[in-house]
């Protein structure tokens with residue numbers, strides 16, 4: 001059925017609101033604003049809003065500073081703490097998990113409740129946050145409780161007042177601005193017309209293909225992508241333990257195995273971090289515990305790896321000597337410390353080792369408070385740490401660490417979890 005005359009026609013997205021101005025929301029807002037759309041970015045943190053309205057950024061991501069500056073100076077991107085009416089709302093708030101590995105939808109519920117009062121007939125609401133299966137429907141339920149005056153989508157109603165879809169973000173930190181535009185998107189609406197409206201929105205700035213499906217499938221696609229990667233990394237991490245036990249160089253072994261045309265082993269590391277791969281597999285487990293022994297085992301393998309690194313470092317070091325820890329971010333060339341195995345390792349070393357822990361992280365200006373609180377931790381330059389430590393633990397493969405004067409490493413114990421100096 002065609003939308004009624006009051007419903008805005010596809011393509012009429014003159015003003016878009018992006019709720020949550022983090023690693024996904026801010027780049028999305030800036031890209032759309034640079035395409036000429038009026039974008040209102042919403043974030044609950046007043047400091048974030050202030051920084052963005054000055055044309056600055058609060059996160060590290062290549063070229064994002066240039067894009068945000070241009071969007072703000074042209075007046076197309078404005079940030080605020082409370083939502084205002086718009087043609088479409090993109091929700092990109094965190095969906096973490098709780099201590100018991102259950103999804104925590106608190107931020108999502110708060111964002112949904114904040115936007116409910118400003119919703120108008122014809123609006124599109126897109127959930128971009130990675131979410132457990134059923135969350136897009138949950139948003140419709142929350143919104144319809146807050147706005148009984150509006151008709152929300154149902155599979156048998158192709159003429160709702162509000163269109164709701166899930167289009168999970170799939171961008172890789174470090175390449176966000178490229179992947180936001182070039183990657184294909186999966187779009188799952190609560191009904192066909194919802195999917196089509198969401199595709200109309202993304203077509204304004206996405207060069208990749210938009211693949212339409214239903215909301216539940218889109219939710220599981222995103223979770224499956226990250227669980228697949230987690231499982232593959234777990235295999236690499238398991239191999240690193242096997243190699244250590246058998247005194248085999250894991251990097252050489254993987255390089256040689258990968259010469260096979262159908263083998264592509266990923267890289268072992270100190271564990272798996274970030275707010276996505278270390279979290280999202282649990283969303284599948286939570287909805288299908290008995291069907292997911294492999295996913296659960298992979299999570300356990302990856303979660304155990306930091307403990308192994310700590311043991312290696314403590315075994316290599318006499319009690320009073322200094323340990324250098326290179327990198328805190330969860331992966332190379334970014335500043336993101338969320339769920340970082342490096343943070344866990346450094347915290348455990350600071351607790352269990354009497355000597356100094358010399359910490360190098362080129363992408364932050366000072367140690368986070370969770371590390372500052374230890375008497376034996378010290379924020380150091382790369383050079384200082386290499387010279388003053390007896391044991392060096394490489395935790396992140398930042399580009400700065402690839403340059404090394406081999407003579408400085410002579411006689412030191414090296415635990416290179418990333419194979420930077422292999």
Ligand code: SAJ
Pocket residue numbers: 130169170171172173225226229233266267268269270271272273274275276277330331332
């Ligand atoms: N890692 C390894 N070995 C590898 C690859 C990664 O140990 O061979 C580690 C990294 O060091 C890091 C963690 O895994 O600690 C995750 O890093 P990542 O680069 O694999 O992924 P993320 O978390 O930065 O981004 C992922 C991406 N998902 C997939 O590649 C399937 C991205 O496309 C998603 O958009 C993102 O999660 C997300 O937001 O969900």
